[in-house]
Amino acid sequence: MLRKHKKLSLLSLGLLSSISLAVQAAPAAQTHVIVAPQCLVDKLADNYTTLSSSESLTLIETNPAGIDALITAKNQRSAIPCGGFMDVTDAWNEYHPKGLTESNRAQSFLNGYTHPKKHLLNKSSNNYSIKYQNQVNQLLKTINPQDIWTDLTHFSDTSKGQFPDRYAGSDNGVKAAQWLKTKIEDMAKANNRTDVTTWTVATGTQYKQPSVVVKIGNSNEPGVVIGGHMDTLNSSWELKPGADDDGSGSMTVMEVARTLISSGMNFKKPIYIIWYSAEEMGLVGSSYVVKDFKNKNIPVDAVLQLDMTGYANQNDPTIWLITDNVNKDLTAYLKTLVNTYVKVPVSETRCGYACSDHASWDKAGFTASFPFEAKFGNDDPYIHTAQDTMEVLSQSHMADFAKLGTAFAVELAEPTA
Ligand code: BES
Numbered sequence: 001m002l003r004k005h006k007k008l009s010l011l012s013l014g015l016l017s018s019i020s021l022a023v024q025a026a027p028a029a030q031t032h033v034i035v036a037p038q039c040l041v042d043k044l045a046d047n048y049t050t051l052s053s054s055e056s057l058t059l060i061e062t063n064p065a066g067i068d069a070l071i072t073a074k075n076q077r078s079a080i081p082c083g084g085f086m087d088v089t090d091a092w093n094e095y096h097p098k099g100l101t102e103s104n105r106a107q108s109f110l111n112g113y114t115h116p117k118k119h120l121l122n123k124s125s126n127n128y129s130i131k132y133q134n135q136v137n138q139l140l141k142t143i144n145p146q147d148i149w150t151d152l153t154h155f156s157d158t159s160k161g162q163f164p165d166r167y168a169g170s171d172n173g174v175k176a177a178q179w180l181k182t183k184i185e186d187m188a189k190a191n192n193r194t195d196v197t198t199w200t201v202a203t204g205t206q207y208k209q210p211s212v213v214v215k216i217g218n219s220n221e222p223g224v225v226i227g228g229h230m231d232t233l234n235s236s237w238e239l240k241p242g243a244d245d246d247g248s249g250s251m252t253v254m255e256v257a258r259t260l261i262s263s264g265m266n267f268k269k270p271i272y273i274i275w276y277s278a279e280e281m282g283l284v285g286s287s288y289v290v291k292d293f294k295n296k297n298i299p300v301d302a303v304l305q306l307d308m309t310g311y312a313n314q315n316d317p318t319i320w321l322i323t324d325n326v327n328k329d330l331t332a333y334l335k336t337l338v339n340t341y342v343k344v345p346v347s348e349t350r351c352g353y354a355c356s357d358h359a360s361w362d363k364a365g366f367t368a369s370f371p372f373e374a375k376f377g378n379d380d381p382y383i384h385t386a387q388d389t390m391e392v393l394s395q396s397h398m399a400d401f402a403k404l405g406t407a408f409a410v411e412l413a414e415p416t417a
């Protein structure tokens with residue numbers, strides 16, 4: 001305890017001196033406010049200032065070099081995993097509760113991450129039963145593992161002219177977003193669907209790659225969200241194919257979209273297909289998407305996150321359900337969907353931190369879920385490196401997640417005919 005205090009005061013001393021430095025060196029637009037586990041912050045040099053810290057998490061202000069350092073630190077796979085970080089710059093800048101001093105403001109803000117409030121927003125009215133077996137089974141027949149493989153081959157192709165990376169801050173990243181959007185628009189046209197709309201959501205001012213949102217159906221009832229993140233880390237020192245993280249989830253989502261769009265089926269509720277930007281930079285894209293849904297008062301019943309669906313450790317076909325930062329009932333329903341439709345083993349595992357975009361929805365009070373490729377720790381060891389290629393991925397594992405996503409969409413969006 002004593003040691004901790006000593007460290008804190010030393011830290012804040014260091015901070016005082018670097019505050020002025022940071023202000024001089026970094027223009028406001030370059031400032032990032034980050035929530036990170038203390039064990040990760042401990043690995044940073046001096047390019048940050050602490051705004052507040054709790055037992056487990058710390059709120060810091062840093063600059064792009066600090067973000068790079070955080071990424072490097074978190075990618076050092078250590079014996080005791082430390083967890084990722086969230087970029088909360090936008091939320092912090094908008095956080096001005098009345099009557100708080102600056103340090104209380106930081107403490108109260110950080111509290112929202114250590115003790116997230118569940119404001120039962122959009123509480124699902126669905127009782128999570130299996131109701132549309134005929135329709136689901138009809139669509140499952142049209143899932144084509146080869147489609148996923150072909151799309152992923154293109155999406156993770158780092159050769160000239162394709163995507164050396166899909167980094168949120170690069171032109172390659174913008175190109176990847178454009179490719180996804182155009183692919184859906186072409187698909188809608190080819191299937192004469194006039195009820196498919198697409199739009200982009202800007203990722204603040206820091207990252208040029210937007211998130212891509214597709215709405216299937218014209219209804220404005222509470223919808224069903226299925227998404228994954230399209231971005232990779234940047235390829236400044238090595239190529240970033242991001243085949244598993246998260247090309248696999250992105251192309252699994254694409255297969256669900258293709259299945260739905262070509263089905264001719266209509267639904268009572270809209271289905272939103274989303275590819276998030278800047279997940280790797282601290283869930284940045286998804287936090288803007290969630291904010292956009294809230295601003296536009298778009299209601300959402302249920303969220304499915306697909307991030308890493310391709311690596312079946314030792315050919316184990318099990319689908320693993322992440323149990324933290326998710327809704328318990330929806331996660332239990334995923335188990336029923338796997339048993340009914342996918343018919344592979346299903347088990348539970350924990351990330352231990354806000355490891356993907358489901359956490360952005362969950363934090364905002366939405367009902368989210370996250371099925372995953374392997375038990376946490378037995379997942380693809382090559383992610384975030386130039387070796388995150390398709391070589392170690394399984395076509396059938398990805399197809400199983402596409403089945404789960406399709407069953408999720410059909411059961412929850414409710415076919416009308
Ligand atoms: N796909 C990973 C998340 C992941 C990795 C989940 C391994 C389970 C096992 C995601 O793209 C990622 O890298 N997340 C970051 C945290 C994020 C908030 C920056 C991470 O896990 O370090």
Ligand code: ZN
Pocket residue numbers: 245280383384
């Ligand atoms: Zn990642």
